[in-house]
Amino acid sequence: MKIIKQIDKIRAFSVEKKMQGKIIGFVPTMGFLHEGHLSLIDKAKKESDIVIVSIFVNPTQFAPNEDLEKYPRDFESDRKACELRGVDAIFYPDAKEYYYPDASTWVIENELSKGLCGASRPEHFRGVGTVVIKLFNSVLPDIAIFGEKDYQQVAVIKRIVRDLNFPVKILTGPIIRESDGLAMSSRNKYLSKTERENALSINKSLFAIKKALIEKKITIKDALKIIEDNITDSGGCIDYIKIVDAETLIEQNTFKNTIVIAVAVFFGKTRLIDNIIIERI
Amino acid sequence: MKIIKQIDKIRAFSVEKKMQGKIIGFVPTMGFLHEGHLSLIDKAKKESDIVIVSIFVNPTQFAPNEDLEKYPRDFESDRKACELRGVDAIFYPDAKEYYYPDASTWVIENELSKGLCGASRPEHFRGVGTVVIKLFNSVLPDIAIFGEKDYQQVAVIKRIVRDLNFPVKILTGPIIRESDGLAMSSRNKYLSKTERENALSINKSLFAIKKALIEKKITIKDALKIIEDNITDSGGCIDYIKIVDAETLIEQNTFKNTIVIAVAVFFGKTRLIDNIIIERI
Numbered sequence: 278m279k280i281i282k283q284i285d286k287i288r289a290f291s292v293e294k295k296m297q298g299k300i301i302g303f304v305p306t307m308g309f310l311h312e313g314h315l316s317l318i319d320k321a322k323k324e325s326d327i328v329i330v331s332i333f334v335n336p337t338q339f340a341p342n343e344d345l346e347k348y349p350r351d352f353e354s355d356r357k358a359c360e361l362r363g364v365d366a367i368f369y370p371d372a373k374e375y376y377y378p379d380a381s382t383w384v385i386e387n388e389l390s391k392g393l394c395g396a397s398r399p400e401h402f403r404g405v406g407t408v409v410i411k412l413f414n415s416v417l418p419d420i421a422i423f424g425e426k427d428y429q430q431v432a433v434i435k436r437i438v439r440d441l442n443f444p445v446k447i448l449t450g451p452i453i454r455e456s457d458g459l460a461m462s463s464r465n466k467y468l469s470k471t472e473r474e475n476a477l478s479i480n481k482s483l484f485a486i487k488k489a490l491i492e493k494k495i496t497i498k499d500a501l502k503i504i505e506d507n508i509t510d511s512g513g514c515i516d517y518i519k520i521v522d523a524e525t526l527i528e529q530n531t532f533k534n535t536i537v538i539a540v541a542v543f544f545g546k547t548r549l550i551d552n553i554i555i556e557r558i
Numbered sequence: 559m560k561i562i563k564q565i566d567k568i569r570a571f572s573v574e575k576k577m578q579g580k581i582i583g584f585v586p587t588m589g590f591l592h593e594g595h596l597s598l599i600d601k602a603k604k605e606s607d608i609v610i611v612s613i614f615v616n617p618t619q620f621a622p623n624e625d626l627e628k629y630p631r632d633f634e635s636d637r638k639a640c641e642l643r644g645v646d647a648i649f650y651p652d653a654k655e656y657y658y659p660d661a662s663t664w665v666i667e668n669e670l671s672k673g674l675c676g677a678s679r680p681e682h683f684r685g686v687g688t689v690v691i692k693l694f695n696s697v698l699p700d701i702a703i704f705g706e707k708d709y710q711q712v713a714v715i716k717r718i719v720r721d722l723n724f725p726v727k728i729l730t731g732p733i734i735r736e737s738d739g740l741a742m743s744s745r746n747k748y749l750s751k752t753e754r755e756n757a758l759s760i761n762k763s764l765f766a767i768k769k770a771l772i773e774k775k776i777t778i779k780d781a782l783k784i785i786e787d788n789i790t791d792s793g794g795c796i797d798y799i800k801i802v803d804a805e806t807l808i809e810q811n812t813f814k815n816t817i818v819i820a821v822a823v824f825f826g827k828t829r830l831i832d833n834i835i836i837e838r839i
Binding site: 284288296376377379380381382383384385386387388389406407410411414415417436437439440441442443444 | 565569577657658660661662663664665666667668669670687688691692695696698717718720721722723724725
């Protein structure tokens with residue numbers, strides 16, 4: 278497995294493989310890999326010939342008050358995990374070099390980025406969109422794979438790729454959960470033992486409400502209220518709980534098309550997100 | 559010479575040539591080709607193995623009050639000119655299909671786009687940046703060639719390509735002028751005979767002032783005043799006359815580094831631009 282820091286070198290690696298007719302699969306990450314990331318790597322292995330993983334804690338998607346500095350990093354552990362999983366190359370750019378000091382270009386998506394996480398993190402998706410395009414232009418993948426835990430991120434990236442005609446196919450992998458149901462996240466390590474237990478109110482209420490909605494036992498309005506009460510009663514401080522159309526991300530009052538319940542909650546200082554997709558039967 | 563309207567087909571054409579080890583040169587245009595465009599095609603022929611020209615009057619770089627509808631078009635004449643010049647393929651996307659009706663993504667450059675044409679056409683460079691990225695992702699060129707008449711456009715595109723790590727080398731070709739010195743432009747055809755004569759005040763004053771500045775006979779302030787008077791006396795309505803640093807596009811009060819005198823002037827309803835680069839000796 279190669280570890281490559283320079284853009285021209287990862288690009289040369291990719292072009293060489295492409296010239297041999299190989300399909301390049303790409304899993305962009307911020308490192309501190311857990312089974313969620315590794316499931317995306319497994320999917321990339323199945324869908325492509327060569328798998329490249331990027332590890333880059335992207336500064337432009339963090340606001341000044343957010344956790345850029347303390348975001349967990351463990352390159353050695355990530356390297357081993359990638360090696361074991363059969364990754365062909367890690368792209369590991371230097372945070373200080375990857376953006377020019379006078380960079381002045383942004384890739385901006387104006388519709389799907391507005392609500393949910395975009396409402397409380399107004400410049401987040403501008404940073405995500407810009408770095409994903411930089412990474413695509415560095416790695417030159419045929420396929421890129423993103424996790425559905427960041428549901429809005431996936432929607433925004435698919436839209437950017439569609440609108441700008443990027444020659445990259447976007448695939449997704451489902452949320453991977455701990456045995457007790459908490460969605461895996463690099464940020465889970467911030468949680469105290471009590472916060473960790475209380476945070477289960479997120480996934481428990483999402484699963485319970487999914488069942489109730491499918492069985493038509495409750496309305497959308499009821500659903501939102503129940504989740505809010507459950508999480509708040511467990512000490513969570515809610516950023517948002519929304520039920521949105523799975524395609525447009527527009528808030529729904531009725532359960533007509535496939536919907537997503539998307540949640541962002543603080544437990545202590547740690548902001549967790551989770552979601553559940555509910556197909557209209 | 560192929561004429562290709564679909565994105566997947568131009569991409570397949572390009573990938574096939576790349577797999578043969580060919581270098582793809584690209585000249586994006588809005589059609590109504592003149593010797594300025596053709597000089598860029600000639601340069602592309604020299605610098606690459608396969609030359610693709612796009613012809614697309616990009617709606618997103620026109621403001622509602624601008625000349626999108628009446629912008630001159632003559633595909634048959636353009637086709638012949640490309641064929642004669644040895645172009646390998648014309649990419650000729652359908653204006654109604656190239657943007658999705660619900661497109662919501664923009665490529666935005668925030669520094670170099672601000673002044674000059676960006677000041678009077680505030681959304682122009684957002685449209686330019688976005689379409690150039692769409693075109694690059696459609697055509698997949700190794701090299702792209704732009705004309706220096708749109709000096710600010712070149713600077714913005716170079717910045718976007720640098721910041722987003724696009725794997726495309728940007729080359730430029732010098733302004734091509736009519737025998738009397740007027741910079742070639744598809745918009746020159748809008749000019750009445752009198753306007754056409756009066757418009758020569760632009761290039762005449764630019765060349766005279768270049769000489770005077772090099773010979774250190776005048777200051778920057780004098781230079782701006784003389785150009786303004788010359789053009790205004792000829793009936794031109796000035797949008798801007800600026801002397802800027804050739805790299806940063808920041809306005810200059812003294813002639814320290816290489817500068818550009820950039821001008822936008824209306825003669826009648828027709829907005830013309832021109833510029834002249836003056837290297838510090």
